[in-house]
Amino acid sequence: GAPVEVNISKVEPGQLIRVEWRGKPVWVVRRTEAVLNNLKTLDSKLRDPASEEMQQPEYATNPARSIKPEFFIAVGICTHLGCSPTYLPDSFGEQVEGVTSGFFCPCHGSKFDMAGRVFQGVPAPLNLVIPPHKYVDDANVIIG
Numbered sequence: 193g194a195p196v197e198v199n200i201s202k203v204e205p206g207q208l209i210r211v212e213w214r215g216k217p218v219w220v221v222r223r224t225e226a227v228l229n230n231l232k233t234l235d236s237k238l239r240d241p242a243s244e245e246m247q248q249p250e251y252a253t254n255p256a257r258s259i260k261p262e263f264f265i266a267v268g269i270c271t272h273l274g275c276s277p278t279y280l281p282d283s284f285g286e287q288v289e290g291v292t293s294g295f296f297c298p299c300h301g302s303k304f305d306m307a308g309r310v311f312q313g314v315p316a317p318l319n320l321v322i323p324p325h326k327y328v329d330d331a332n333v334i335i336g
């Protein structure tokens with residue numbers, strides 16, 4: 193699989209775009225300030241808040257799990273059995289108290305925050321995978 197270059201300049205706050213890399217869906221999500229602030233409050237609800245249980249790029253271990261906090265880039269595949277989680281930009285409803293947005297896997301109910309970090313008490317064992325990537329400039333990122 194060749195690296196994929198993605199132009200992110202038109203991604204609106206809150207929007208998720210999908211690209212394909214090595215036959216896998218990769219998400220690019222533009223996070224708002226409110227979302228980023230919420231991430232800092234979730235550690236006690238997460239299984240592995242600092243992403244210590246998996247091999248990941250060094251830039252995937254900060255709380256936002258990203259190079260630029262505003263942009264979350266992840267492989268859109270559930271770490272349980274590989275279903276495709278649904279992006280819930282506004283609400284988990286009452287499923288996770290205090291969490292305003294994230295990713296919900298419809299197959300067996302795993303939940304991930306807006307940094308792809310898995311919540312406790314769900315079947316998925318690990319956080320979502322962050323693919324290797326780098327920015328070539330403010331508007332373009334290369335995945336792979």
Ligand code: FES
Pocket residue numbers: 270271272273274275297298299300301302315316
């Ligand atoms: Fe996502 Fe099982 S595949 S919860």
